[in-house]
Amino acid sequence: MENPVTITEPASAQSDSIDGVAPGTPIHQVLFTPDSPIFEGANVFTDIGFGLVPAEYSTTREEFLASRDAASIGFVLSNSPVYDVSGPDAATFLNSVCVNKDFGLLEQGSSKHVVICNDDGYMIADGVLLKVDDNHFRTYWLAPVLAFFLDKSDLDVHGTWVQDEYFFQIDGPKSKSIIEKVTGADLSDLKFAQNKVITLAGADATVHRLGMSGALAYEIHGPSTHAREAYRQLRSEVEAVGGKPQGFWNYSLVNHTVAGYPNQVIHFIDPVKDSWPELTEYIAHIIPFDIGLHGSASDDPKNAWVTPFDVRWGYLVNFDHEFPGKAALQKIKAEGSKRTTVTLEWNADDIGAVYASQFRGADAVVYDPMSNDPVISVDDYHKGRMRIDYVLKDGKKVGLATGRTPAFIENTMISLAYLDRELAVEGTEVTVLWGDVGHPQIEIRAVVAQFPYYKGEFRNEKLDVSAL
Structure with missing residues (x-):
């Protein structure tokens, strides 16, 4: 079964592209290339499955301390699987697949942490869902599992893979003032897990109050056409207040452990290839590598x-x-x-x-x-x-x-x-x-x-x- 991939129209199609990036260009072709600004100043690199990315800029220690004293800017989540669910039955479909419920009651501009389990109650996907509009939800890290269920659904619901969105993190006590200075927006009314549309680098972007270090942090999403310029502007202000760019090592390991946020592949593995034969076949076309375990366990x-x-x-x-997994989870409880x-x-x-x-x-x-x-x-x-x-x-x-x-x-x-x-x-x-x-x-x-x-x-x- 092949995975249907569709690229959404950029969030600000009305805006001119920057750095010669054509509308709809997949984000990995914009950010994860040697001439990208995310590589400036990096001194250690690591391969996370699709090529080398910065692992460290200064040291993992310095990058983490900067995010506690001032701020850091991260790029890692720009490789996130982004998948839109829309249509008259979108909320009904989500209710039928996830352990959560009442997606239809979610207010626009709010989000949920969403979990999908297999029949044994083990988590096979978890991530964030944002309500974009009535009957339109954007998800992060829930696909390809969510796409597998949607492809089998008889409901009036549609799935769209989004490949042209950047995803930056501004983390630390000065993160709010940094974004406000760069964008001119006021984030004082933005509570935890809420989001709003702002303007960054001449294009619409969504700022979401969320982060994985436990401290004040925001995620910023926007079109790949403006990804490089958005990163330059944000990084410049981060460094101006004493902050640092953040490499893969600090984001993926240190942040999640210290904050108490268990993370896929760092703290647990989703048994997506060990749940149902149909899912195993579906996933094999999308995830080309497996996760092997080391250690005494x-x-x-x-x-x-x-x-x-x-x-x-x-x-x-x-x-x-x-x-899926309701009976098993009821027994556990x-x-x-x-x-x-x-x-x-x-x-x-x-x-x-x-x-x-x-x-x-x-x-x-x-x-x-x-x-x-x-x-x-x-x-x-x-x-x-x-x-x-x-x-x-x-x-x-x-x-x-x-x-x-x-x-x-x-x-x-x-x-x-x-x-x-x-x-x-x-x-x-x-x-x-x-x-x-x-x-x-x-x-x-x-x-x-x-x-x-x-x-x-x-x-x-x-x-x-x-x-x-």
Whole structure:
């Protein structure tokens, strides 16, 4: 089954294109090329499946600290799968597929975090949905799963792939003032998870108050015809106030772990190719590589699968409608979810022992060096990799640790972990079993810490920006 791809009319077709970019040009042909401004100043690069992108501009530490003190600008999500759902039955269709409900009641300019599950209740897609207009919704990261369901639907609903939209993130306490200065817009009335249309680089753009570091942040979406100029203007102002451009490593790993936002491929894997044969066939034409597991818990692929209850998203599940996985999730709720997400702080002395173990010849413990590098990359065989390790208590397996990263403010090493609920109490002592299957392994002491790890005054969900 081939994937139907349609490019939408640019958001501002009335505006002249910039940098010679033709209307409808796919965004990866605009931003992810060597002459793109996103490559200016980058010193480390990584392949995330479609070519090299900047991994670091200065250092991951400096980029993260800049986003806490001033601001950062990120480009990573411009590779997001964007898919529009429209038509008289658009809301009805979404209600039939997602664990959420009442999409028809969503106000224009608002958004939802949306989850789709398989019959066993495991998440096979999660992302953001914005209401563009009556019977018109734009989704991020829900396709291609959402497209699979729509292609099978008998409802009066239409799906459109959007390939010509840029997607930048401005993150940090000065993010609001930066966007306001560049665009002339007033964002004081924009609450968390709301969006509005502004003008940027001479074209209409949508600014959405959302981000993945936990702090005040905004996403900006606009047409590929103006992507480069929009990036230049925003980056110039970010750097003018002491901020920095943000590479792939900082955005994908550090931000999500510190903020307490479990992320696909970093903290869990969506079993899209292990749910239904028809979906497996459909996805194979769209996603050319698989995600392989590393770490002590890589002996069972299901270790990386999660339900909404595992990641503290049970509040999104509405049982007052039919959707895939409903019976399984009802059973989990009735019996009580066995695990939940926590933050772990890793013992510094044990981390030092792991570093030392890299230099013990044949007895070396570490297969993946414990460095600042991310736990995801794409190797020469186009196979992604994610690290997941067992969490132990008194020698018994009680959870799974994923997404380890330095926390640069606190100067600790942390990770997220899916832990047995009775142990999910701050101060509980556990160990992380470090080392790949078939290699020597070592236990690293860890303690359950606050979740989310970042609860600062600029926490996005709670901050009143009208006072800024």
